[in-house]
Amino acid sequence: MVEQRLRSLFIHSAAQVVTLAGPRRPRVGREMEELGLIENGAVLIEGDIVAAVGPADEVAAALPDTVKRWDARGLVVLPGFVDAHTHLVFAGDRVQEFELRARGLSYEEIAHRGGGIRTTVRQTRAASEDELFELARHRLRWFLAHGTTTLEVKSGYGLSRQEEVKLLRVIRRLQQEGPLEIVLTLLAAHVVPEEYEADRSAYLRMIIEELLPDVAREGLAEYHDVFCDVGAFTVEEARILMEAARAHGLKLRVHAEQLAHTGAARLAAELGARTADHLDRVTEADIAALAEAGVMAVLLPGACFHLGRRDYPPARKLIEAGVPVVLATDFNPGTSPTPSMPMILALACTQMGMTPAEAITAATINAAYSLDRGHRVGSLEVGKQADLILCEASDYRHIPYFFGVNLVRAVFKRGRLVYDRAREEQAFRE
Numbered sequence: 001m002v003e004q005r006l007r008s009l010f011i012h013s014a015a016q017v018v019t020l021a022g023p024r025r026p027r028v029g030r031e032m033e034e035l036g037l038i039e040n041g042a043v044l045i046e047g048d049i050v051a052a053v054g055p056a057d058e059v060a061a062a063l064p065d066t067v068k069r070w071d072a073r074g075l076v077v078l079p080g081f082v083d084a085h086t087h088l089v090f091a092g093d094r095v096q097e098f099e100l101r102a103r104g105l106s107y108e109e110i111a112h113r114g115g116g117i118r119t120t121v122r123q124t125r126a127a128s129e130d131e132l133f134e135l136a137r138h139r140l141r142w143f144l145a146h147g148t149t150t151l152e153v154k155s156g157y158g159l160s161r162q163e164e165v166k167l168l169r170v171i172r173r174l175q176q177e178g179p180l181e182i183v184l185t186l187l188a189a190h191v192v193p194e195e196y197e198a199d200r201s202a203y204l205r206m207i208i209e210e211l212l213p214d215v216a217r218e219g220l221a222e223y224h225d226v227f228c229d230v231g232a233f234t235v236e237e238a239r240i241l242m243e244a245a246r247a248h249g250l251k252l253r254v255h256a257e258q259l260a261h262t263g264a265a266r267l268a269a270e271l272g273a274r275t276a277d278h279l280d281r282v283t284e285a286d287i288a289a290l291a292e293a294g295v296m297a298v299l300l301p302g303a304c305f306h307l308g309r310r311d312y313p314p315a316r317k318l319i320e321a322g323v324p325v326v327l328a329t330d331f332n333p334g335t336s337p338t339p340s341m342p343m344i345l346a347l348a349c350t351q352m353g354m355t356p357a358e359a360i361t362a363a364t365i366n367a368a369y370s371l372d373r374g375h376r377v378g379s380l381e382v383g384k385q386a387d388l389i390l391c392e393a394s395d396y397r398h399i400p401y402f403f404g405v406n407l408v409r410a411v412f413k414r415g416r417l418v419y420d421r422a423r424e425e426q427a428f429r430e
């Protein structure tokens with residue numbers, strides 16, 4: 001019998017199972033608070049999928065005694081986090097600039113003096129593909145330990161035909177290695193590199209005529225992103241790039257309205273981008289346009305926090321207007337060096353007025369839809385992939401409440417135990 005060949009695991013007696021069961025589309029407005037919570041819940045995993053989920057006694061009644069069990073007493077079970085915006089692959093760090101900011105310099109001033117993204121580009125170009133792979137692989141362990149099971153990863157610190165392809169190959173190797181599921185995004189349009197300073201249009205031509213065809217031919221990216229902001233690319237440049245990317249079959253994401261209001265959010269709406277990310281300076285009219293076009297808003301409060309800003313994106317206005325909101329880390333060396341989704345949830349609740357339930361929806365099912373994977377991951381429903389985490393908490397709200405503490409005990413990806421804190425602690429003691 002097929003059933004006997006499948007690995008089964010019955011996770012039972014959880015204080016709460018957060019299922020996120022609901023309509024098969026991004027959650028908007030009041031729906032963002034509907035977690036499909038089950039007290040004293042259970043999840044049955046068969047192979048790599050969720051075979052049953054519900055109250056522990058109901059699920060247990062249908063099971064043979066021989067099935068492997070995991071007692072989740074005192075734990076909350078929820079879908080693995082989906083981090084829909086990261087810049088995972090880079091060499092070096094920006095601690096010097098971090099200290100300069102602590103001494104009063106702004107991110108923009110540092111970038112204007114040749115630092116910022118360009119600092120990381122210099123360090124990243126000097127690193128080999130293998131070195132970058134090892135660095136990123138090590139960081140992926142941090143993501144996993146904080147409960148992330150799927151993440152989007154952008155290129156963007158190579159900024160030449162060869163160097164961007166090098167980064168995408170690193171990301172593809174990480175994707176092939178697993179266990180985390182990775183979604184690839186080309187961000188050659190991060191800033192104009194030094195060598196094209198005098199001729200910006202030549203850099204755009206390189207992306208459009210050389211890099212995009214290379215990337216499309218090798219199937220190296222699923223999405224295209226552009227940093228449309230002061231000091232980066234204008235709305236007109238972004239439009240040209242996005243249209244070219246779309247013509248090569250890439251889907252669109254945009255860094256929009258982070259440092260200044262430029263009109264990038266409107267452009268995202270006009271071109272039907274999947275997401276507009278950051279949105280710190282978005283206006284009411286922009287919000288209406290995003291809602292109308294069905295563009296999802298990826299909010300990145302880690303960047304505001306790390307830059308010491310107080311003007312967080314207007315999450316409440318976006319939710320009230322019916323824009324599906326997503327939360328992500330924006331993991332990068334310049335503005336948000338955190339791999340921790342729980343920390344992002346804490347910031348969403350304390351700095352943007354999102355409720356804990358809205359924050360969890362934004363970090364799981366909505367994030368999954370923003371990566372076109374909502375049919376498969378982001379909720380615990382029968383038939384979906386068994387990507388789930390067990391947290392040391394008796395109430396899901398403990399996750400954003402105990403900020404700065406990692407409550408994640410165990411992580412399952414495609415039904416397999418891929419992180420177990422008890423084992424890591426044991427290995428540390430040995």
Ligand code: NIG
Pocket residue numbers: 087116117120227255258303330332333334335336
């Ligand atoms: O998302 N805004 C552009 N990109 C990153 C920052 C990258 C960097 O400073 O290295 C961001 O915040």
Ligand code: FE
Pocket residue numbers: 085087255330332
């Ligand atoms: Fe970013």
